[in-house]
Amino acid sequence: METILIVDDEISLSQILKEELTEVGYTVYTVDSAEKALLHIQDNRIDLMLLDLNMPEKDGYYVLEEMEKKGIVLKVIVLTAYADLTSAIRSAKLGASDFITKPYDLDELLVSIRKVLYM
Numbered sequence: 001m002e003t004i005l006i007v008d009d010e011i012s013l014s015q016i017l018k019e020e021l022t023e024v025g026y027t028v029y030t031v032d033s034a035e036k037a038l039l040h041i042q043d044n045r046i047d048l049m050l051l052d053l054n055m056p057e058k059d060g061y062y063v064l065e066e067m068e069k070k071g072i073v074l075k076v077i078v079l080t081a082y083a084d085l086t087s088a089i090r091s092a093k094l095g096a097s098d099f100i101t102k103p104y105d106l107d108e109l110l111v112s113i114r115k116v117l118y119m
Helices: 009-023 034-043 060-070 085-091 107-115
Strands: 003-007 029-031 049-050 076-082 096-103
Touching: 003 009, 003 076, 009 029, 029 034, 029 076, 034 049, 034 060, 034 076, 049 060, 060 076, 060 085, 076 085, 085 096, 096 107
Parallel strands: 003 029, 003 049, 049 076, 076 096
Antiparallel strands: none
């Protein structure tokens, strides 16, 4: 089954989401910072990243920018509480495939994950 990396500084939310996605068959890892995310994707096979934009120190845009600089191609869904049109456009320009707001609807998220994984 596909492997998903959740990048979010809200550890409790990450754990809940990890459990939900694991129940439907995905292999899921979590990290709580941009730097840990970049290290994880360099050292592990990841099919999809669920990326929060608003994190302390370095944000989700930093992750997307660094991936672009390093030539890392990875499917990304932005999952954020701070959603607006500007954020969605900027994320898309940096390579994000979809943009979902928190609190997320699990069914909507699962549809997005399937769509992005198989596009």
